[in-house]
Every structure is written in structure tokens, then in C-alpha cells.
Amino acid sequence: MASAPRSRPANFTPWEQWLLMAATLLVFGFLGYVVYDAVMATASEILQRLLVISPLILIIAVHLLSAGSQFSIPIPGSEPGAIHRAGGSPWGVASVLLLLVFLISYQPSLHGLIF
Numbered sequence: 001m002a003s004a005p006r007s008r009p010a011n012f013t014p015w016e017q018w019l020l021m022a023a024t025l026l027v028f029g030f031l032g033y034v035v036y037d038a039v040m041a042t043a044s045e046i047l048q049r050l051l052v053i054s055p056l057i058l059i060i061a062v063h064l065l066s067a068g069s070q071f072s073i074p075i076p077g078s079e080p081g082a083i084h085r086a087g088g089s090p091w092g093v094a095s096v097l098l099l100l101v102f103l104i105s106y107q108p109s110l111h112g113l114i115f
Helices: 014-066 090-105 107-114
Strands: none
Touching (some): 014 090
16 A cells, blocks of 8 residues: 655744744734724724714704703794894804804815915
8 A cells, every 4th residue: 555645744943933923923013003004094084073063962962951851943033032032042053063164174175266
């Protein structure tokens, strides 16, 4: 019976083992940095959008919590004499915030349009 030749397991010298380990750590370190950079960029974009929208969310939450048990959305200026009443509407503040967000978001293109 003929026996098939056996393949010998690779025996690396200590120098080759250290070199292989260093190359592996270098590759994994680079891949970890690339993944970390992508995750942090995505998280930064999400947090930036949340930071821009948070005043509007806060105004709506305060309005809903202050309305009590009734759930109604009043239309500003629909009451007689509402224009003479002191204080502001949360919808007016929200619209000003939306206008500011729009102006800040498109500031470079508006700047190029005006100047």
C-alpha cells in the first residue's frame, strides 16, 4: 500500500511569528480606525441634526404638557383679541426657529446669491 505524502505543519521561527503578529495587528488597527471613523462621522451627523431640531421638540413637548388633558392644536390668531394679548405663541417661536434653521442650513448658498 502506498501512503500519501503528508504535509508538514508550518513551523515559524520566533522572528516570523512576531512579524506575522505585528502585520496582523497593523491590519486590524487600520480596519478598526476606518470603522471607528465612519461610526463617529455618522454619530456626529445624527447628533448635529438632533441638536438643531431639539428646540422645536422641546417647544412642542412643553405645549402638549401644558395643555393638560385636552389635546387640541390652537391656530394662532383665531381667537378675537388674541393679537392684543401679552405673551407669544409657541407656534410663532417654532416658526422663527424653523426660519433660523433654514437660514443657517442654506447660509453658504444664500451668501453666494446675495453677495
